[in-house]
Amino acid sequence: MSLVVSKFGGTSMGNAECMLRSAEISVQQKSFLICVSATSGTTNQLISLGQTAEKGDSNQVQMLAAELIAKHQTIAKDLGLPQDHAPLIQLFEEMLSIAKGMQLLKDCSPRALDILLSLGERTSSVLFAQAMKTQLAKANVKKEVVLFDARDVIATDDQFGSARPQIAKIAELAQSQILSKYPQDKYVIVTQGYIGRSLSGNSTTLGRGGSDYSAALFAEGLNASTLEIWTDVTGIATTDPRICKEAKFIDEISFKEASEMAIFGAKVLHPATVEPAMRKNIPVFVGSSFDPAKKGTWVKKEVTQAPLMRALALRKNQTLVTLSTPEMLQTHGFLFKIFKVFNDHKISIDAITTSEISVSVTIDGEIKSQSQLVQDLKQFADVQIENGYSLVSLIGNNINHTAGLAKKIFTAIEDINVRMICLGASKHNFCFLVDAANGEKAIQKLHTEFIH
Template sequence: MSKVVVSKFGGTSMGDALCMLRSAEVSFKQNSSIVVVSATSGTTNALIELGKTAQAKAWSESEVLLKKIRDRHLQIAEELKVSAATRTQLEALFEEKESLARGIHLLKDCSIKAMDTLMSLGERMSSVLFTEAMGQVLKTHGSGKKSELLDVRDVLRTDDAFSKARPLTEEIISLCGKRLVNLRDFKTVYVTQGFIGRTEDGMTTTLGRGGSDYSAAILAEGVSADILEIWTDVAGIATTDPRLCPKAKPIDEISFQEASELATFGAKVLHPATLLPAVRKNIPVFVGSSFESGAKGTWVRKEVEDYPLIRAMALRKKQVLVTLSTPAMLHAHGFLFQIFKIFNDHKVSIDAITTSEISVSVTLDDSALLNKRLIADLSEIADVQVEENLALVSLIGNNINHTAGLGKKVFETIADINVRMICLGASKHNFCFIVSEEQGPLAIQRLHQKFIEGQ
């Protein structure tokens, strides 16, 4: 019996005509039912630059960027020898892009709502091209199937939190049931966009950078897919970043819990939120490389055969440590509530936290410091100290918080590296601590040698 497979391809897999055709071959081989694509590599950044340029600079500079983006996609179209209908679709998107840029330039205002619509064009252009590539591959193989372009905004309903929109799960499931009613006939390969959605009143939204993986998982949940595939430029998940440790090992399979922790604490392969919809529906996730489709890759499942103490490790750079101190905390209740309320009001996420009688330390991405009001509000309730240029080292595995002697082995391995903060006990899958950003790579290298290479 055929399975519903949702396959997602990243920007490098959409890089040019050759990449698109290669990715289409992978989709055919995998018998994909829905293919979710990112913008061609570099296009989203180019569109962001276009929005900023249109707002603040001379129109002639915007014209240069418009032509650059247009030429890139027309080159792919030429190499694919696209149909007249596909060319017409592209031209309509080029016109929309220019109209948006002109509006931003005339108003001298690039709101997050306008930027979301502008950025959506990256995926909308690449999906038009990939639909053509997919159709050519299906025809070449004589599959009898057709490729059909699906505007994901027809099914991926979100709230109106522009730039970081939240999907409305129940509505998405309902819309998928109506729009993709023939999905299990397996006669059509639907090509659609990652990263974008639409509000109830028809406004285009984005799910945040890296949101294409998330989109694919949301769609997989929406259609009750049997498998979700994430195709990137690396052959699966490794025990750590191979750029830090050349001896990093590929991981054949990993549990949902471990993969979620790994993604959250710095691994680049998966978007941190990607797995949530898959977990809810217990959909196995495969991570592989479109450039090495024959490689083994990594399966992410609810249950796996092996549960090692240390499965992998991650390094998250650009961290800051914010320490709040006040005698008012001593034997008082409600202080943590005040702290968390301030972070909540400013929509800033905390990664790790430790407390003492009169102090609380939290780690944040350094981008949070751009929010000057956040620090000001925290300063109203406590003395605030901020330490920058730090890195979060995370060991990901199983039963970590109930394994005697693990801490001793960890800190003996990095005895000459100063550890600024430790977070252990909240999760049996994670042990993390803060070191200087300069010493982060060395800590990972030593720990990988101790716990992974030495096994």
């Protein structure tokens, strides 16, 4: 029997109508486990609530909490749930209690914030469970809906705000806590994305956009036959349609191509989503919950066509860090030292180039020249910080084995200065850095040259 894991994002949870439509899709797809995000905008509201509580602003805390409660009570009412529905009331009381504690202590630590943020998904899943009951009854499907706490399976470390899943433990728990207790011919599981529990018992989150990742981890642990990601767009496009109106949706794409796209700026999939699916070779479908009839995009290990150029991605707000020292020449250990600094600051490097006495790396976000990271790097080299760049990536196949490709690329953007080039590490990607003002222009020109 096929086992389908489905995930619905925040816009698919936006109101009662969206939830009922998403639940109808789940019934049609015969989904066994459905992983849901917080309702649209709720995570940002909870972050604002935590930050306001830390400042001790009691009136503003009450107002923000009231807005969150009212939004979810409206959805509950539209789904036919009573205003005093016990699971919702308990979650609202927990939210108020956590906010009050933050306010009294004037503390919104990553650990406390993760507990607060978990309430977004936990609340939306209560509402969506009701939507599933309604649509199963409407379709005359005799299955029981189980509201399952994702934290009982998604085991993580204690890195609050961006916890790392414990893969082997998740697989063990998925088998013992779900498959052995809930036969899929009798049950439908509704659970939460984004949240987990550390091995020491603390609530954690997987980082923004982590619901996709959660669904993939559930799919891997359950040995699912298909993972479905339902969002507000009809699949994966050749580039961001907001940047290039000629962008078109892709029927199928390989795991490696999709992974490169996600890492280098495409927003449809969370960058880590593809990894669990790749490990178990689980096909991933990406479609729109607002227009489920559209065919969407399949992400698979093997695809029927592997074009030279599949898609383009743009990663904005990039910083270029250049480190120079004569000590780097013909010596060992220099790269180890500087990479250790980045590791100690928990900063990920995207692209890297080296010369005899210098190394340049790109990192996500803006870095201040007075930051502690820069001060630590200055122990080993002269440091130059350049903010305000965008990373342009061309994703495809055999890119680093195609003669004349670089000429075509740079001819297409001959009026745009390229600050840094990264090629050779992957046959699926060619990326380079341009001034932020020229990022979208470069994407448009390259899309016209290679795809449109």
